[in-house]
Amino acid sequence: MDQNSKLSATDPTCTNRRSFLKTGALVTAPLAAVAIPAAALAADDGSRAKLARLEDERAIEGLRRFVLRKINGDASADCGEFVASADAIELDAGLRSIADDPVEEPALALSEDGARATCRNSCRVEVETALTGNTTLERMARFQGQGSHRSSEKRLLLTDYVKRDGEWKLAHLRLA
Amino acid sequence: MAGQAYPDVPLFRYDYTDLSEAQIAEKLRSPAVGGPGSKGELQDLGSADLRFTAVDGTKLSWQFAPGRRVLLDGGTPAGYGALTLDHVTLFAHLVPGTTRGYAVAWDQQTNQATVFELWFGGGPAPKAREVNRHIMHGSIAGPGGVSGEAHHPTLRMEGRSFAWTEDTGMRTVEYYPSVTYNHWVELDRLKDGRGYSAPADYIMLTEDLYAHTRTEAEFSGLWHMSIMDLNRLEQAGLRLGFNGADELEYYMFRGTGEWLGQYARFEKFGEFSAEQLKVADGKKGERRVYRPLATMDILTPAEVDAVAAANTHVFDKPSPMAGNGTTPSGALSGKSFTIHYDRGPRMEYRFTSADSLEWRKDGQGSFRQARYNAWEVMPNAFIFGHLLQGEKNHDSHIAVVDLDNGMATNFHGFLNTPYIANEAGAETLFGRIEGQGIANPGTRRHERTRDLLGRAFTWEYSPGVNSMHVYSTPNTTSWVIPTPEGQFGSQWSGTGDFIKIRDQLYFARWQEEACNGTLGTILINMRTMHDAGIGYHCGKDSLSLSAVGAPARHAGKADVDKFFPRA
Numbered sequence: 001m002d003q004n005s006k007l008s009a010t011d012p013t014c015t016n017r018r019s020f021l022k023t024g025a026l027v028t029a030p031l032a033a034v035a036i037p038a039a040a041l042a043a044d045d046g047s048r049a050k051l052a053r054l055e056d057e058r059a060i061e062g063l064r065r066f067v068l069r070k071i072n073g074d075a076s077a078d079c080g081e082f083v084a085s086a087d088a089i090e091l092d093a094g095l096r097s098i099a100d101d102p103v104e105e106p107a108l109a110l111s112e113d114g115a116r117a118t119c120r121n122s123c124r125v126e127v128e129t130a131l132t133g134n135t136t137l138e139r140m141a142r143f144q145g146q147g148s149h150r151s152s153e154k155r156l157l158l159t160d161y162v163k164r165d166g167e168w169k170l171a172h173l174r175l176a
Numbered sequence: 177m178a179g180q181a182y183p184d185v186p187l188f189r190y191d192y193t194d195l196s197e198a199q200i201a202e203k204l205r206s207p208a209v210g211g212p213g214s215k216g217e218l219q220d221l222g223s224a225d226l227r228f229t230a231v232d233g234t235k236l237s238w239q240f241a242p243g244r245r246v247l248l249d250g251g252t253p254a255g256y257g258a259l260t261l262d263h264v265t266l267f268a269h270l271v272p273g274t275t276r277g278y279a280v281a282w283d284q285q286t287n288q289a290t291v292f293e294l295w296f297g298g299g300p301a302p303k304a305r306e307v308n309r310h311i312m313h314g315s316i317a318g319p320g321g322v323s324g325e326a327h328h329p330t331l332r333m334e335g336r337s338f339a340w341t342e343d344t345g346m347r348t349v350e351y352y353p354s355v356t357y358n359h360w361v362e363l364d365r366l367k368d369g370r371g372y373s374a375p376a377d378y379i380m381l382t383e384d385l386y387a388h389t390r391t392e393a394e395f396s397g398l399w400h401m402s403i404m405d406l407n408r409l410e411q412a413g414l415r416l417g418f419n420g421a422d423e424l425e426y427y428m429f430r431g432t433g434e435w436l437g438q439y440a441r442f443e444k445f446g447e448f449s450a451e452q453l454k455v456a457d458g459k460k461g462e463r464r465v466y467r468p469l470a471t472m473d474i475l476t477p478a479e480v481d482a483v484a485a486a487n488t489h490v491f492d493k494p495s496p497m498a499g500n501g502t503t504p505s506g507a508l509s510g511k512s513f514t515i516h517y518d519r520g521p522r523m524e525y526r527f528t529s530a531d532s533l534e535w536r537k538d539g540q541g542s543f544r545q546a547r548y549n550a551w552e553v554m555p556n557a558f559i560f561g562h563l564l565q566g567e568k569n570h571d572s573h574i575a576v577v578d579l580d581n582g583m584a585t586n587f588h589g590f591l592n593t594p595y596i597a598n599e600a601g602a603e604t605l606f607g608r609i610e611g612q613g614i615a616n617p618g619t620r621r622h623e624r625t626r627d628l629l630g631r632a633f634t635w636e637y638s639p640g641v642n643s644m645h646v647y648s649t650p651n652t653t654s655w656v657i658p659t660p661e662g663q664f665g666s667q668w669s670g671t672g673d674f675i676k677i678r679d680q681l682y683f684a685r686w687q688e689e690a691c692n693g694t695l696g697t698i699l700i701n702m703r704t705m706h707d708a709g710i711g712y713h714c715g716k717d718s719l720s721l722s723a724v725g726a727p728a729r730h731a732g733k734a735d736v737d738k739f740f741p742r743a
Contacts, residue, residue: 129639133496134715136468136668136692137641140657143466144453144665149640 057108059168060117060161064106067159067170072097084162084169091175096150097126098157098175117161117168125175126152181421182365186671187372187395188469188690189595193422195305197297201275203424204296208270208277211244211255212414213427215343219258220244221267226282228289230314231326236291238267238280248278257428259412260284264385266403268414268428275304279414281379281387281403282316286324289316290379290387293461294399294416300462305418306397309389310461311377330380331355331450331663333388335439337630337734340402340411342429349739350388352378353439353632353646353656355450356463357667358390361649361739369740371648373667375465377401378450384408393465396420402431409433437734439632439644442662453665466666468691473716475598480591480714483598484570487718490563491531491549495711499638501725502708505552506530508560513611515575515584518621520605523573533562549723551699551708554681556580559699561710561721568592570719572712574697576675576683582609582617585675587685589695589712591719598714600695602687604673625676626650628684630734633700634658635707635726644731645686647672650740653686653696698724705730 063082070079071091083089100106106121130148131138141149160172183190212218221240228236239247246256246269256269263285270277275296282289291312297304315322337351351359351371358376361369372395379387381403389401402413411431419425453464475483495501508527515523526534526543530550534543550560561574569590577584586605593601606621628647636642644664646654653672656664668691675683680702688694698709709724 127639131496131640134692134717135496135641135711136688136694137637137643137655137657138496139468139471139692140466140666140668141640143464143471144657144659145464146640146660149660151639 052114053110056110056114056117056163056168060108060119061106063161063168063170064119064159065100067173068098068100071095072099082170084164084171088170089173091173092127094127094129095125095175096128098155099124099126100157101154115163116171119157119159119161121157123155123157123175124152125155126150179420179422181419181423182362182367183420184367186368186370186689187366187392190395190420192303192305192396192420194303195418195422197275197304200296200304200418203418203422204270204275205272207424207426208254208272208274212257212268212416214257214259214429215427216430218244218428219260219265221246221256221258221265226280227317228280228291228312228314229317230291230312232312234312234314236278257414259428259430261385261403261405261410261412262408264381264403266412266414266428268416270426277416279401279416281327281381283324283327283381283385285320287316287318287320287322288324288327288381289314290327290381292389292401295461300459301391301393301397301465302467303397306393307391307399307417308461309377309391309399311379313379324382327379327381327387329355329450329452330378330386331441331443331448332380333378333386334450334664335441335732336406337436337438337736338404338409339434339436339736339739340431341433342413342431344427344429347739349436349648349736351646351648351654351734352376352388353644353654354664354667356452356665357466357656358388359646359648359654359667359669360390361652363739369649369651370671371646371652371654371669373466373654373669375463377452391465392417394467394469398425402429404433406435409435436736437630437732439646439732439734440729442634442658442664442731444662447661450663453659464666466668468668468688472596472690472692473598474596475714475716477592477597479716480570480597480719483714483716484719488563488565489718489720489722490547491721491723492547493722495722495724496638496641497711498723498725499641500636500727501723502551502553502706504530504549504723505558506550507552508533508550508558511611513577513579513609513614515577515586515607515609517584517586517605517607520586520588520607533560535562535564537564549710549721551725553699553701553706553708554678554703557677557681557699559683559697559708559710561697561712563719563721570714572695572710572721574695574710574712574721576622576677576699577609578622578677579609579611579614581620582615583607583620583622583677584609585622585677585683587673587683587695587697591714596690596693599689599693600687600712600714602671602673602685602695604675604685622675622677622683624650625674625682626737626740627676628674628682628700629740630736632731632733634729634731637724637726645684647674647684648734648736650674653684655686696724700728702728702730 101122258267347363349361398417402411404411546562548562572589654669
């Protein structure tokens with residue numbers, strides 16, 4: 001099995017579970033950051049900038065959770081609405097789900113210019129491995145009805161974001 | 177043609193007659209009327225009238241009459257046998273004029289009952305001689321009413337092992353390492369003390385009393401069952417089927433047992449379900465019965481030669497049997513030594529890199545290059561393996577060399593056995609190593625060991641590729657496959673050999689005879705609880721040497737040494 005396939009949102013040959021991550025017409029972005037006039041920012045005492053930052057953080061966190069929901073569930077989802085490029089999502093073909101660590105908060109870092117952001121957070125991933133080989137144990141496992149194996153492991157979810165036309169997009173998602 | 181009732185060859189080598197249903201019906205005609213035999217006295221149930229209702233609504237009735245006669249649903253009188261173990265009565269009979277029969281475990285305290293409907297022919301077993309069974313749990317109407325918990329499949333026997341001695345004198349060591357399979361060792365009927373695996377049922381009757389069955393599928397097809405009191409270590413049972421000489425064995429027995437041990441169970445805490453491996457839309461009596469020969473590639477010698485010429489792979493791709501294996505060692509690189517095998521070849525080696533060596537056998541000709549892998553499993557103790565290209569049987573040498581004491585052991589693998597050309601044969605060669613800085617062991621050699629006898633280890637090779645080994649006899653390795661829920665399921669067995677290399681370091685092998693054909697070898701380090709090994713396999717796609725390696729759990733040890741006296 002290809003353990004390191006790079007998911008492409010536009011690859012029509014992609015047959016793994018995340019083939020739903022196809023690009024398409026952009027939909028109304030629920031995650032758009034609120035545009036704040038530069039003059040207003042310059043004029044105030046910094047609270048507007050803080051507010052903008054908070055709103056960016058909230059939008060990015062919303063986007064991050066939205067992406068995970070799409071990866072984990074909706075097979076008909078269109079990833080074109082939230083990715084910045086067709087190869088933004090890089091996941092193993094056998095990956096089946098990603099669940100945030102319930103205790104650890106994601107660590108988000110915004111760039112100085114407010115146009116880029118990175119996020120790291122602990123997560124637990126579920127991986128499915130197909131048992132396709134011809135060793136006796138694999139044959140016996142298939143005989144028992146176990147054609148694949150699911151396991152979960154703790155990983156680090158690394159995501160990058162970019163703001164385009166006032167909307168945050170997922171630039172890159174990978175597991176470490 | 178009449179053969180041997182209990183063959184002097186391994187059961188997987190014996191050619192059992194494919195008896196027809198008509199032949200079987202003829203052989204059952206008289207015993208159906210006479211009832212089962214018994215060494216001891218069988219019980220007379222008088223004029224009892226038992227009416228059974230299964231949980232699925234199936235109704236059956238037995239009207240007993242003096243002289244051990246019984247009528248099933250008012251039909252033709254048959255002979256029956258009965259034995260009672262404490263408060264549970266086991267009775268059994270055939271149905272005259274058919275190839276059917278019944279065994280019933282009836283708890284007279286609660287009126288809970290389990291009915292085993294038995295038949296020859298008509299499937300789902302692929303051969304008529306293999307006994308089919310359909311199990312119904314339910315109750316028997318009686319004056320005391322029905323009380324207590326219904327009989328049900330159980331995992332409570334998983335991991336136990338017992339030695340049973342029947343009143344016939346026959347002794348059997350039984351391992352119950354799975355909820356669906358049994359591993360049994362006939363100590364008297366068969367001569368080579370080898371263990372075999374069979375589909376089984378484990379049914380809880382009460383906290384103390386259990387019913388167990390095994391069907392010797394792929395072999396004679398005999399059905400052997402008993403109810404057993406695990407506190408008193410007593411059993412009462414039934415044996416039904418045809419032995420290797422096609423003689424009907426139809427008798428009831430009493431037996432006494434000895435508790436030998438308990439392997440760990442690996443279900444989650446609180447998990448007590450014991451569902452059999454299900455078959456979707458299965459026929460009556462159908463269950464998953466592992467029939468390895470049906471899925472094995474079977475090649476001719478010419479096909480083996482062609483596969484070896486076209487597709488030989490030696491440690492050149494990832495092995496699912498070593499996803500959790502250790503990294504091969506390069507520590508042999510640059511070394512040269514000669515292994516002198518007793519009653520075997522003299523192998524000269526030059527290790528030219530971490531994965532390439534040169535070998536010469538018995539000083540003949542020039543050195544040949546071969547790809548190898550080696551693992552240093554304890555300091556200065558290595559397992560390494562390579563193919564002997566050019567040898568007519570496509571031989572492999574998988575050797576353990578202890579460079580501290582100059583001793584070596586080789587599980588020499590070869591193809592073109594007399595049975596199946598691509599099934600790996602194996603022999604064990606002991607020898608000494610001669611080389612610079614290597615101590616001369618003189619006449620000392622590694623030796624066969626009983627240290628692993630009765631032990632079980634789990635092996636986690638790769639995600640989803642797991643097993644438990646049961647080293648059930650001095651010459652048997654059995655392997656059991658877990659379900660994702662941690663129950664053990666299907667099981668099979670083959671020839672094993674077990675060599676002590678150092679304290680807590682053992683070289684073991686198994687041969688997948690009439691079952692995929694692989695020779696598996698592992699060097700087990702019980703200090704690190706990890707192994708490293710090599711698999712040697714020829715199928716229709718390739719001849720290969722590949723890595724084996726997994727962390728281990730020690731599941732336990734059955735105390736069986738005394739049943740296998742040293743020669």
